[in-house]
Amino acid sequence: MNNNVSIKGYIDVKVWDQEGKLKAHSLGKNLVTTEGDQYLVDRLSDTGLGTMSCMALGTTATAPAKAQTWVQGPFTANGGATVNSGGLDSGYPQTNSGTPANLQYKSTWGTGYGTNSNIVEVVLSNASPTTGGSEPTGQILSRGTFSGVNKGTGDTMAVTWDFVFLGS
Numbered sequence: 001m002n003n004n005v006s007i008k009g010y011i012d013v014k015v016w017d018q019e020g021k022l023k024a025h026s027l028g029k030n031l032v033t034t035e036g037d038q039y040l041v042d043r044l045s046d047t048g049l050g051t052m053s054c055m056a057l058g059t060t061a062t063a064p065a066k067a068q069t070w071v072q073g074p075f076t077a078n079g080g081a082t083v084n085s086g087g088l089d090s091g092y093p094q095t096n097s098g099t100p101a102n103l104q105y106k107s108t109w110g111t112g113y114g115t116n117s118n119i120v121e122v123v124l125s126n127a128s129p130t131t132g133g134s135e136p137t138g139q140i141l142s143r144g145t146f147s148g149v150n151k152g153t154g155d156t157m158a159v160t161w162d163f164v165f166l167g168s
Contacts (some may be wrong), residue, residue, distance in 0.1 A: 007032055007040075010162045011122060011144045018111075018154040028146030030161070031064035036141040039126070050126040052141050054079050054087045055107040055159055056133065057114050058121040064143045071123050071143070074133035077113050081128040084110035089158075105161045111154055120148045122159050 009030035017023045032040075042049040056079030058071025071078065079086030089106045105124055127138025144161070151157045 004167070006166045008164045008166065009142055009144060010164070011146055012160040012162075013119075013122075013146050013149055013157070014160075015149050015151050015155050015157045017152070023155070024149040024151075026146040026149050028144045030142040030144030031066065032142045033064075033068055033140055034066045035069055035139040037066075039139045039141055049139060052088075052093070052105065052124050052126050054081050054125055054128055055105070055161070056086060056123050056125060056129045057109070057116070057119045057159075058123070058133075059116060059118050061120040061145050061148070064145060068143050069140060070125075070129075070135035071121050071133075073121065074129060074135070075116055076133050077115065078133040079107075079109075079125075079129045080113070084108055085113040086128075101165045103163045103165070105163075107159050109151065109157045111156065114151055114157055115153045115155075117150045118148045119151055119157075121145045122161075124161060 011028040013026040015024040056071050058073040060073030062072050081087045086107050092106045123140040123143045125140045127136040
């Protein structure tokens with residue numbers, strides 16, 4: 001008997017201008033990294049790694065790879081632990097539409113956070129980036145890329161990340 005389990009991730013990125021008008025929308029997919037595989041085993045065994053708590057943005061469109069441990073093009077204020085700066089929004093993670101096999105994360109970057117003219121990547125992490133946006137001590141579950149979006153200083157950006165767990 002074969003029993004296969006896989007996880008697919010889908011990223012939905014939206015940017016609104018100062019008046020609340022949608023100015024950019026991009027969809028992408030992700031790859032669960034080697035750190036993400038180890039994290040999932042740890043969480044299932046409950047041996048101690050921290051929960052995923054924030055997202056960080058980047059500017060390098062290199063395809064996701066298993067060995068990656070952070071965004072490939074970090075920048076200042078690309079993520080944080082608090083809501084409105086890349087920390088998970090209130091109530092997340094949650095099961096999407098009540099579907100137990102679908103887990104959803106959402107982070108928002110408000111005015112003054114995550115400002116860059118070519119955001120093309122995101123990671124889901126259990127540690128906030130350093131002040132300059134570099135890799136912290138911690139793990140990422142996955143990294144995803146999408147078509148570039150421009151987030152100006154007065155804009156708001158939200159990333160919704162759905163993980164679909166599939167068994168055979």
